[in-house]
Amino acid sequence: MTIPVILITGFLGSGKTTLLNHLLRDPEMADSAVIINEFGDVAIDHLLVESAIENTVVLQSGCICCTVRGDLVDTLDDLCAKVARGELPAFSRVAIETTGLADPAALVRAFLTEPILAERFDLHAVVATVDAVNGAGQLDSFEEARHQAALADILVLTKSDLAAPAAIADLAARLKTINPGASLVPVVQGQIAPAALFAQVPAHPSRRxxxxxxxxxxxxxxxxxxxxxxxxxxxxxxxxxxxxxxxxxxxxxxxxxxxxxxxxxxxxxxxxxxxxxxxxxxxxxxxxxxxxxxxxxxxxxxxxxxxxxxxxxxxxxxxxxxxxxxxxxxxxxx
CATH class of the missing domain: 3.30.1220.10 (CobW-like, C-terminal domain)
Structure with missing residues (x-):
């Protein structure tokens, strides 16, 4: 049985960490492994830490959290090895938060081509956060923002309480033009239950x-x-x-x-x-x-x-x- 992976991407300041923090507070995510790029906008260290093992911490929620110190393959392999040795609790899913300037295509390719990852893990969904206030300008100015939207399975429209309804409608229409197949989910302060978020993604035919x-x-x-x-x-x-x-x-x-x-x-x-x-x-x-x-x-x-x-x-x-x-x-x- 492979372990599902959720890849959370989105441009700088678009609310990736806020969304991840909210998800991790839900009991459904208690046995998750969380990987954050070390250049991420905000660490999730305000979630109370229970214990630390080398570059890995076990959060009070029960989630394993670490930062990428090198290659993603090495990071995941290290986590699996520590679980096998009993140094870390077992996990049933992985959430990866990318940097705001990351093109998620490289990580998607890694899960398809790296044998170590393909045997153990299954990329379930790419979630991209889009700032309802600044998203249109970021799509205009940055190729990374456009690629994040194009590769997403779920587009999470953040800060939707701060933008005018007409601006939200225009941004939603543009996102649908870039990626018609993605689900578009508005949130406020990242507040959405994991089950409600992940239910937006139909299973790949190889799974169902x-x-x-x-x-x-x-x-x-x-x-x-x-x-x-x-x-x-x-x-x-x-x-x-x-x-x-x-x-x-x-x-x-x-x-x-x-x-x-x-x-x-x-x-x-x-x-x-x-x-x-x-x-x-x-x-x-x-x-x-x-x-x-x-x-x-x-x-x-x-x-x-x-x-x-x-x-x-x-x-x-x-x-x-x-x-x-x-x-x-x-x-x-x-």
Missing amino acids: SGDTLAWLNSEAFAASDSAGSHHDDGIRAFAVTLDRPVTRDALRGWLRSILSLRGVDLLRMKGIVALRGEAAPMVVHAVQQVMHPPVQLPAWPSDDHTTRLVFITRNMEPEALRGSLEVLVARAAA
Whole structure:
């Protein structure tokens, strides 16, 4: 059984630590491991500390808390080793708070590519906090803020009590343009129960195939099909559909070519693909150049057997992606 990981990101001053503090006060989070980048805005040391072991502290809530002293892989491996030796209590989930200037893509890739992490941990959700007062300006000025919003599964709109309703509505509309598939949750002082927050994320099909359509959420992308803007660094969200099934080789070749040629601009891609000659579809998921291991479902989740792919990209056009897939399908058929 793998341990679920929650990655909390967000720009400087957007309320990451306030949200994390509130979550950790809930008894549901009592057996959590908390990892904070050492350059974080605010430490959570005002949560009473019960005992300290080297660079690790056990909070009064029962959570294990530490700062990243080097590579994330080493930090998590060290925590697991201390639990195995009985030096720390066992934990059933991990919460990681990034720095305000971090691009979460690197951490997402680590959980997909590092064998030590992939065997023990499962990245359950990327949560990005967005300041309702200053968020629009940060999206205008900082690429990191745009990438944090684009890669999120949940967008937590903080300080929503301090912003004018019209400004909140404009910011929410812009965030939906950048990332139509993410849940948008307004909070005040970070006050939301863990169960209510994490319930916003459908399970990946590898964990529960019944949630595939909610996980894909292609309707939101089809309705958005945003044209992007200069404000958001050419970030565009859209859906691509294909009526004809594809061969495994054609799918593999197309994915390989897209990731190798344009992977840096492929912020996120998810899809359900009809395979030629097979009764069940394949689920694919990529973050930039890294592909999550494809999963074949036991059956189609609905009567619609169309291939559906959703993208969040930078300076990529849906027509080009659709055309490249159709060319590979045609070649394979010939």
